[in-house]
Amino acid sequence: xxxxxxxxxxxxxxxxxxxxxRVVDDAVYPENxxxxxVEGDEGFVAYQPRNVHxxxxxxxxxxTRSVELMPEDLPxxxxxxxxxxxxxxxxxxxDGGYRRTLTVTVEGLAEALDDVEDNLDAIAIGVEGSLDGxxxxxxxxxxxxxxxxxxxIERDGEIPIGAIRLTYECVYTTYHLGVDLGLWDPDGACxxxxxxxxxxxxxxxxxxxxxxxxxNPWEDLSxx
Numbered sequence: 001x002x003x004x005x006x007x008x009x010x011x012x013x014x015x016x017x018x019x020x021x022r023v024v025d026d027a028v029y030p031e032n033x034x035x036x037x038v039e040g041d042e043g044f045v046a047y048q049p050r051n052v053h054x055x056x057x058x059x060x061x062x063x064t065r066s067v068e069l070m071p072e073d074l075p076x077x078x079x080x081x082x083x084x085x086x087x088x089x090x091x092x093x094x095d096g097g098y099r100r101t102l103t104v105t106v107e108g109l110a111e112a113l114d115d116v117e118d119n120l121d122a123i124a125i126g127v128e129g130s131l132d133g134x135x136x137x138x139x140x141x142x143x144x145x146x147x148x149x150x151x152x153i154e155r156d157g158e159i160p161i162g163a164i165r166l167t168y169e170c171v172y173t174t175y176h177l178g179v180d181l182g183l184w185d186p187d188g189a190c191x192x193x194x195x196x197x198x199x200x201x202x203x204x205x206x207x208x209x210x211x212x213x214x215x216n217p218w219e220d221l222s223x224x
Contacts, residue, residue: 005100005139005142005172005174006081006084006102007063008136008139009081009102009104009136009139009142009170009172010063010064010079010080010081010104011063012134012136012139013063013079013104013106013131013134013136013144014061014062014063014077014079015061016054016130016131016134017054017055017057017061017077017079017106017126017127017130017131018053018054018057018058018059018060018061019053019054019130020051020052020053021052021053021054022052023049023050023051023052024049024050024052025047025048025049025050026048026049026050027045027046027047027048028045029045030043030045033045053126054126054127054129054130055075055077055108055122055123055126055127055130056075056110056119056122056123056126057075057076057077057108057123057126060073060075060076060077061076061077061078061079062076062077062078062079063079064078064079064080065078069109069159069161070159071111071159074109074110074111074159074161075108075109075110075111075119075123076108076109077106077107077108077109077123077127078106078107078109079104079105079106079107080104080105080107081102081103081104081105082103082104082105083102083103084100084101084102084103085100085101086098086099086100087099087100087101089173096175097173097174097175098173098174098175099171099172099173100171100172100173100174101169101170101171102169102170102171102172103167103168103169103170104144104167104168104169104170105165105166105167105168106127106131106165106166106167106168107163107164107165107166108120108123108124108127108163108164108165108166109161109162109163110123110161110162111159111160111161111162112153112154112155112160112161112162113160116153116162117151117162119162120151120162120163120164121164123164124149124164124166127166128146128166131144131146131168136172139172142170142171142172143170143171143172144168144169144170145168145169145170145171146166146167146168147167147168147169148166148167149164149165149166149167150164150165150167151163151164151165152164152165
């Protein structure tokens with residue numbers, strides 16, 4: 001399946017926030033413990049690794065989610081993309097593209113307990129730290145800029161929930177997908193059987209110098 005850059009951006013942000021910062025050892029060692037001890041030795045204390053994540057949501061970070069949340073799902077983070085503006089960037093003919101400005105919201109949710117504001121701020125500082133300077137693979141010139149932060153607390157529902165929403169601006173560039181010559185395959189392969197039926201056998205390119213016709217199998221258009 002062909003994946004839109006918006007989805008890649010959401011998934012890259014979610015993966016970054018859910019990533020492990022470091023691993024710590026929660027084992028309690030007695031004073032002057034002999035760290036050369038191995039399993040089976042008297043007084044051996046087993047290593048107890050624990051992953052440290054960016055936020056209290058741990059790895060409960062979703063690039064898209066619409067199902068009802070349960071108490072065991074909290075705290076969690078949901079990454080969404082909202083409106084996007086597009087400005088054409090034309091080089092020459094088909095070799096052009098678009099400069100896109102995408103609004104990305106990163107929403108942290110937590111139960112609205114007595115210290116809900118502190119919990120939401122803990123989510124916010126982790127999100128900001130994880131996304132500061134994030135470079136997204138396969139996203140041309142993609143970078144994030146934090147625009148605003150909003151907090152909301154809803155205590156009237158079955159589960160009182162506090163929410164903090166960080167809004168980012170993401171600017172990136174995409175290129176034209178190309179002219180459909182009967183070769184376009186939405187699953188990512190270039191197969192002549194896909195596209196219009198019957199397949200296109202001839203195209204005419206109009207330029208300031210007149211019209212030029214090409215037939216299948218296609219001639220090299222790069223020299224024209």
